[in-house]
Amino acid sequence: xxxxITIEVARYHPAHDEKPGFDTYEVPLRKEWVVLDAxxxxxxxxxxxxxxxxxxxxxxxxxxxxxxxxVPKLTxxxxxxxxxxxPVRVEPLKNFPVLRxxxxxxxxFLVKLGKSKxxxxxxxxxxxxxxxxxTPEELDAYxxxxxCINCMLCYAACPVYGLDPLFSGPAxxxxxxxxxxxxxxxxxxxxxxxxSQHDGxxxxxxVGECTQVCPKNVDxxxxxxxxxxxxxxxxxxxxxxxxxxx
Amino acid sequence: MIFRSDPACLDTGFSGVYHRRSALMLDISSHxxxxxxxxGAGLRAAIAISExxxxxxxxxxxxxxxxxxxxxxxxGGAAGVHLAEDSLDEHAYDxxxxxxxxxxxxxxxAFVKEAPLELMRLEHWGCPWSRDxxxxxxxxxxxxxxKTRTWFAADKTGFHMLHTLFQTSxxxxxxxxxxxxxxxxxxxxxxxVQGVVALELTTGKIQAITAKxxxxxxxxxxxxxxxxxxxxxxxxxxxxxxxxxxxPLKDMEFVQYHPTGLPFTGILITEAARxxxxxLLNKDGYRYLQDYNLGTPEPQPVLRSMELGPRDxxxxxxxxxxxxxxxxxxxxxxxVNLDLRHLGAKTINEKLPFVRELCLKYEHxxxxxxxxxVRPVVHYMMGGVHTDLNGATPMKGLYAAGETACVxxxxxxxxxxxxxxxxxxxxxxxxxxxxxxxxxxxxxxxxLLAQALDEEARLQxxxxxKTGGREPIADLRExxxxxxxxxxxxxxxxxxxxxxxGKLQELQDRFRDIRLDDxxxxxxxxxxxxLELSCMLDVAETIAECAMRRTExxxxxxxxxxxxxxxxxxxxxxxxxxxxxxxxxxxxxxxTITRWPPAERVYGR
Ligand SMILES: Cc1cc2nc3c(=O)[nH]c(=O)nc-3n(C[C@H](O)[C@H](O)[C@H](O)COP(=O)(O)OP(=O)(O)OC[C@H]3O[C@@H](n4cnc5c(N)ncnc54)[C@H](O)[C@@H]3O)c2cc1C
Ligand code: SF4
Ligand code: FES
Numbered sequence: 001x002x003x004x005i006t007i008e009v010a011r012y013h014p015a016h017d018e019k020p021g022f023d024t025y026e027v028p029l030r031k032e033w034v035v036l037d038a039x040x041x042x043x044x045x046x047x048x049x050x051x052x053x054x055x056x057x058x059x060x061x062x063x064x065x066x067x068x069x070x071v072p073k074l075t076x077x078x079x080x081x082x083x084x085x086x087p088v089r090v091e092p093l094k095n096f097p098v099l100r101x102x103x104x105x106x107x108x109f110l111v112k113l114g115k116s117k118x119x120x121x122x123x124x125x126x127x128x129x130x131x132x133x134x135t136p137e138e139l140d141a142y143x144x145x146x147x148c149i150n151c152m153l154c155y156a157a158c159p160v161y162g163l164d165p166l167f168s169g170p171a172x173x174x175x176x177x178x179x180x181x182x183x184x185x186x187x188x189x190x191x192x193x194x195x196s197q198h199d200g201x202x203x204x205x206x207v208g209e210c211t212q213v214c215p216k217n218v219d220x221x222x223x224x225x226x227x228x229x230x231x232x233x234x235x236x237x238x239x240x241x242x243x244x245x246x
Numbered sequence: 247m248i249f250r251s252d253p254a255c256l257d258t259g260f261s262g263v264y265h266r267r268s269a270l271m272l273d274i275s276s277h278x279x280x281x282x283x284x285x286g287a288g289l290r291a292a293i294a295i296s297e298x299x300x301x302x303x304x305x306x307x308x309x310x311x312x313x314x315x316x317x318x319x320x321x322g323g324a325a326g327v328h329l330a331e332d333s334l335d336e337h338a339y340d341x342x343x344x345x346x347x348x349x350x351x352x353x354x355x356a357f358v359k360e361a362p363l364e365l366m367r368l369e370h371w372g373c374p375w376s377r378d379x380x381x382x383x384x385x386x387x388x389x390x391x392x393k394t395r396t397w398f399a400a401d402k403t404g405f406h407m408l409h410t411l412f413q414t415s416x417x418x419x420x421x422x423x424x425x426x427x428x429x430x431x432x433x434x435x436x437x438x439v440q441g442v443v444a445l446e447l448t449t450g451k452i453q454a455i456t457a458k459x460x461x462x463x464x465x466x467x468x469x470x471x472x473x474x475x476x477x478x479x480x481x482x483x484x485x486x487x488x489x490x491x492x493x494p495l496k497d498m499e500f501v502q503y504h505p506t507g508l509p510f511t512g513i514l515i516t517e518a519a520r521x522x523x524x525x526l527l528n529k530d531g532y533r534y535l536q537d538y539n540l541g542t543p544e545p546q547p548v549l550r551s552m553e554l555g556p557r558d559x560x561x562x563x564x565x566x567x568x569x570x571x572x573x574x575x576x577x578x579x580x581x582v583n584l585d586l587r588h589l590g591a592k593t594i595n596e597k598l599p600f601v602r603e604l605c606l607k608y609e610h611x612x613x614x615x616x617x618x619x620v621r622p623v624v625h626y627m628m629g630g631v632h633t634d635l636n637g638a639t640p641m642k643g644l645y646a647a648g649e650t651a652c653v654x655x656x657x658x659x660x661x662x663x664x665x666x667x668x669x670x671x672x673x674x675x676x677x678x679x680x681x682x683x684x685x686x687x688x689x690x691x692x693x694l695l696a697q698a699l700d701e702e703a704r705l706q707x708x709x710x711x712k713t714g715g716r717e718p719i720a721d722l723r724e725x726x727x728x729x730x731x732x733x734x735x736x737x738x739x740x741x742x743x744x745x746x747x748g749k750l751q752e753l754q755d756r757f758r759d760i761r762l763d764d765x766x767x768x769x770x771x772x773x774x775x776x777l778e779l780s781c782m783l784d785v786a787e788t789i790a791e792c793a794m795r796r797t798e799x800x801x802x803x804x805x806x807x808x809x810x811x812x813x814x815x816x817x818x819x820x821x822x823x824x825x826x827x828x829x830x831x832x833x834x835x836x837x838t839i840t841r842w843p844p845a846e847r848v849y850g851r
Contacts, residue, residue, distance in 0.1 A: 013766055013768065014768055015766060015767065015768060032510050032511075032608075043720075043771075043772075044718075044719075044720035045720065047763070048718075048719070048761075048762070048763035048764055048772045049763050049764040049766070049772065051764075051769045051770070051771045051772075052771070053310075054478060055310060055314055055316070055477040055478050055479045056314075056316065056318065056319050056477045056478075057477065057478065057511065057513075058319060058511070058513045058604060058608075059603075059604075059607065060318050060319055060402075060405055061310075061313075061314040061315075061316075061318050061319070061477065062313065062314060063310065063311075063314050077607055099448055099768060099769050100766075100768045100769040101769075103769050105448070106311075107425070110311070110425075113413075113416065114416045117417070118413040118416065119371065119372065119413050119414045119416065119417050120370065120371055120372040120414075125370060126370065128363050128366050128367060128370070129363075129366070130366075131366060131369050131382065131383055132369065132370070133377075133380070133381030133382060134377055134381050135377060135379070135380070135381040136376075136377050136379060136381075138381070139374055139376075139377055142374075143374060146374050146406065146409070147402075148409075149313075149318075149405075150311075150313055175413070179372065182372060184370075184372060185372070
């Protein structure tokens with residue numbers, strides 16, 4: 001293995017750049033280094049002005065999503081050596097406004113997340129000394145969708161979101177579905193309107209780019225397909241029980 | 247906020263969507279309570295305020311989006327008495343003996359009583375706790391605990407707790423979030439803390455947020471050391487802000503080393519791996535903990551024994567093994583092996599999936615068939631901002647909760663799985679207490695604006711407009727981390743610590759000549775790194791200073807020159823104040839003993 005690798009990093013500063021460009025750096029190629037280590041090496045030793053987000057460096061906080069050689073990746077979980085002999089190209093996530101360099105504005109997702117009511121909704125709550133029983137099978141029904149780290153890789157990969165920013169998007173729908181499928185929840189009908197109001201959900205094809213890039217095997221594409229089913233069932237229920245059974 | 251519909255959007259043909267923007271300068275907003283930190287403690291506090299006083303407006307200021315906070319990385323679980331054969335007194339006793347009698351026992355009693363209720367509240371909010379076949383909450387054993395009482399969500403407990411809290415917090419309209427705002431200073435007027443100055447990362451704008459009360463929930467400071475399980479954001483900012491404003495830091499000499507970190511990255515392999523039955527082996531394949539008064543090896547895990555002993559003792563045992571030449575030499579220094587192979591694929595996949603994922607990803611080994619190389623790693627701060635049982639600091643209007651605070655339930659050594667419930671219990675308490683206090687207060691005073699302008703000028707002068715600095719941030723940071731690791735690690739001595747204190751002072755001087763290449767306003771992460779480094783330097787000085795003054799060995803603080811515990815002199819909390827000369831000044835305060843007089847710590851018997 002060569003001991004250095006070239007890395008091309010997209011640079012953009014809104015105050016003085018008309019257009020983004022690339023800066024090229026040479027960094028050590030170490031077998032235990034992830035792409036994020038290379039970026040930190042650049043920041044610490046070559047160019048202090050490079051901006052990017054990171055925190056946990058263990059694939060769980062969801063901060064470090066970027067486009068690596070064209071594919072959305074968690075840079076703390078993507079090994080540099082997989083791209084040898086290089087060059088490696090690092091760009092911001094697609095489909096989001098770029099704030100600077102590798103930092104994108106994902107605040108739109110948080111608005112959408114809030115609208116999908118990702119919390120337990122119940123008519124009556126149990127007192128605190130009682131638990132809601134939930135068998136391991138009931139837990140498994142929604143567990144996968146609860147694994148989402150909000151890393152936004154699926155939004156960067158989603159062709160529908162790319163064309164239609166009003167689309168709730170894969171993770172917000174997966175998280176809505178996570179609560180719909182939770183045996184403790186009674187709010188599915190309340191989440192329905194918000195998510196299916198917009199055409200987005202019906203515009204989603206079966207292609208499943210989101211699921212392919214998801215680093216946590218959440219399968220948001222599966223959630224979207226299921227959601228369509230839930231939506232249809234809830235509508236049917238609403239027709240039969242106009243006052244809204246759950 | 248600018249969205250893509252904005253006409254300024256540039257069509258560049260590049261990956262991403264681009265806008266031009268310029269910076270704003272100073273902005274002022276006002277709330278009843280401002281919380282700094284959106285981790286487990288901060289979010290629990292925010293919800294507590296919204297539920298107990300829905301008319302109060304709450305600001306949550308966080309340097310990262312709340313769900314990125316480091317609570318997300320907690321793996322193993324959260325302790326709270328759950329089974330019929332367990333009792334609050336036993337949880338209290340385990341905690342107090344685990345803390346080598348430096349815990350305040352009134353705080354521990356409140357903690358063990360409220361922990362199960364708080365964990366159940368999280369169950370009601372949707373936390374996906376692991377269950378037994380009948381659907382009841384399952385519990386697992388944990389280090390230093392005599393009964394099985396640790397609630398868990400597989401081995402992603404903190405992740406699920408944080409996302410449950412964050413998602414639940416979205417339903418409260420009274421909570422305004424200041425996401426990606428970096429707090430740089432507390433606003434103090436008339437002896438009362440009345441707000442905070444923060445830097446908005448996306449614009450570089452200075453935001454003065456005034457409030458009747460401030461709650462610090464800024465987490466720990468593991469990044470002061472080189473080798474740590476802690477995320478990049480754990481830089482002790484809240485501790486430094488409180489210290490600079492005049493509040494004392496308590497018991498800062500107690501730094502927890504976790505016995506099982508992955509070499510190179512420092513990524514944690516949770517104690518749950520040992521709770522499920524994992525063994526620690528030296529280079530001869532020998533369960534060496536039996537040589538360190540931690541019990542005799544049994545095939546099945548035994549509570550409060552061997553691999554389920556407390557973290558301080560396990561990390562210390564590693565050092566002795568190393569001295570005896572019985573550790574394995576790895577590419578990143580000595581390691582021992584954590585052996586999970588006998589647990590089998592089913593247990594590993596069901597109970598420890600994240601451990602397997604991390605090993606496969608970062609070590610290229612599969613714990614089903616291979617042993618995991620591990621070594622002790624800085625993990626947790628027992629010390630922090632001094633508070634009472636309601637999170638109140640000695641400064642009026644200032645509260646603290648979570649890892650950044652020291653209510654003193656952890657004493658000289660925290661037990662694994664006591665921190666997550668601590669966030670909930672004392673986050674909620676601080677929230678309610680601050681709400682009650684804020685309801686009595688007048689609106690903030692007018693002098694605050696001048697302070698905010700002053701802070702803006704400081705940031706400009708010291709960093710953004712400064713010319714000719716020579717000291718690279720990364721160099722100073724690395725030197726600090728090396729000093730702390732070499733001089734204030736698992737074993738310390740008077741000599742090593744006074745050396746550290748001197749060197750840290752030099753670094754403080756050199757920090758004044760810091761070099762910044764980035765003078766921009768938008769997302770200036772170099773400026774943030776500089777601000778974090780200055781917080782870490784302050785915190786590091788307090789650690790070295792009170793470690794030097796504590797001439798005894800207790801829990802995680804082990805002095806080679808004073809190997810015994812000295813209850814006569816040091817059954818006391820250290821309180822570190824910032825002196826007029828900027829140097830730390832240490833005082834002592836008594837430990838509260840209610841029902842458990844100091845005794846010997848006994849494990850494995
Ligand atoms: C890898 C790992 C595993 C762990 N596992 C367990 C476990 O199994 N069980 C257990 O009980 N404990 C565990 N712990 C300990 C526990 O997770 C932490 O102590 C706890 O999560 C800290 O929570 P917190 O809310 O105090 O702070 P954090 O979650 O760290 O949050 C701090 C918040 O403060 C904000 N902040 C900080 N500085 C500033 C600033 N200057 N301006 C604005 N905002 C700021 C951050 O943005 C963040 O939102 C573990 C710790 C680690 C590192
Ligand atoms: S669904 Fe997967 S890719 Fe999308 S945000 Fe969640 S974890 Fe990331
Ligand atoms: S840094 Fe947290 S996911 Fe990569």
